[in-house]
Amino acid sequence: MSSPIDFNSKTILITGGAGFIGSRLAHYFQRNYPKARVIVFDCFRSGETFPHGNLVSFGHYKNLLGFSGEVICGSINRSEDLARLHDYRFDYIFHQAAISDTRVYNQEIVIQTNVNAFADILALAKKDRATVVYASSAATYGSQPSPQTIGKERPENPYGYSKYAMDQLANRFSRDNPDLSVTGLRYFNAYGAGEFYKAKTASMVLQLGHQILSGTAPRLFEHSDKIMRDFVYIDDVIQANIKACQPKKTGVYNVGTGIARSFQDIADILQRELGTDLGTDYFPNPYTGYQMHTQADISLTQRYLDYQPEFTLEKGIKAYLPEIKRLFTEENNEPV
Template identity: 55%
Template sequence: MKIAITGGAGFIGSGLALKLQKDHEILIIDKMSSNEILDNGNLECFGHFKNLLDFEGELYVGDIKDEKTLQKIRKFKPDVIFHKAAISDTTVYNQNKILTTNLNTFKDFIELSIDINAKLIYASSASVYGNQPSPQKVGVEDPKNPYAFSKLMMDKIARKYYDKAHIVGLRYFNVYGKGEFYKNKTASMVVQFAHQILAGKNPRLFEKSDQIYRDFVYIKDAIDANLVALDSKCGVYNVGSGVARTFQDIVDILQKELGTNLPCEYIPNPYIKAYQFHTQAELSKDWAYQPKFSLEMGIKDYLDEIKRLFEKEVNA
């Protein structure tokens, strides 16, 4: 197949490209990281060339808001568009910035996919659930920030076109694994805690971290979900492990794997008013996605990459 991946130099996009490039022709679209920052001081774009060092396909540097970018994809004539590009920072509250980037462009991608008869698999987000009780299920949403709202609106638009195109939205829960390092502050706490421990520092957790639950899903499972989506019915599906684990669990597993016993440091949670305290994906019986990695298995599989990053990037 010919496959276009927007946000293909980012975390999930790059993993997908590297997984598929052996058997398919890949075009990556990415704005690429620069010195542009958002109103919270974080980077606007996380696309990084080091995620693509082993990539053999074509990279086109462009903004999804630019008509030239759409024309580039149209000319490529992909069979599938994996649409991962977005401002994905949940702590950004500039509604205009988030919605013009994430939402306004989405209609263009739907129309493009219809015109060229391409399947469209796009990134939604578990953030749409807000504080809804676990397990979170599609159809019961309560977004608490502009990013979550943008994803919910994308899901609503997509539903209007199910009869015209193959469109699947994937609501990612807390994805971790290879390729996330260049997300900087928004990288998972798995890699952040691991690098604290490797540096000999006490892991810093929010107070009552043994009572804060998340559905942590390993990158290899998230990539598999995208492949399952190619043959699934149109719809929106949760991508998680289906199991809720605590941030304390992450630290305990890492310390066991790394052979350390550093005391934890507990700090006040500055996001307590806009925080999800328990997330767990309700996995749909209507599609074939089956997560394979427990948190223990995922961290163990990830550990060599974590150590490499610590040596080559953190201490470079």
């Protein structure tokens, strides 16, 4: 195992740094490497929505409360905004900015934001000789059978395709620039502090937690005991990002626990932890072609990144619960 990187004195760019995972990275560096220069670049939320009603971007200033690094409001889709990043010389770039909502079907905006803008981020990395860690996704696999394995992708929506195209772009870039490190992380279903402002696209851990706290039975699709996902706690996501910064980690890696759990498990664990017995309110699943089972094959991530998931679903929910409760009382359960 290589010795940990000292990020103090490094200049770190976090795109999408006002979002869920990006903001946790920003806080992580501030807490552990106070001498690092951390720059958050995010377009934040404007109130603009897509036709299905969800916000175009979820970045929220409250995710950055307590963060004292630099914050730049800008879009990765606008060259004049990206030009502001040329004033720096980055050592590390964590590229989280994206349309993260898997139900956006406007292909033009998804491919522009997730793929074309990534090419510009890679050009920036090339100029600065920066190490890049970027967010890919389990959505690249579509409904491929579990365990989902690198090399067996079949995306089934524009979002999943965009992440797959990012991986291919990164792969070509790495071939042309073998001395630079570009690592893609295929997050499975991440949950934890910082996701509240994603509203309806936040994890079911948070949504069910708030339903239970409001005294109503958790609402789940029928047969939710058989709908399985690989739920990964934010601290393990951060662990993967940090380990991906080690030299020569170029490639794409799954980031999950390697274990599939059901949505019913989440509701049951929450009720156990909260001491409630509200039962479950089942309703028919309105989606056709709904993914029934994900489970990350993390063998390559373990082997090459030395990644070891530390949070079972039970442990992650327990660690997250104080924040779920705080949001419920302080934010009045309204992510505006």
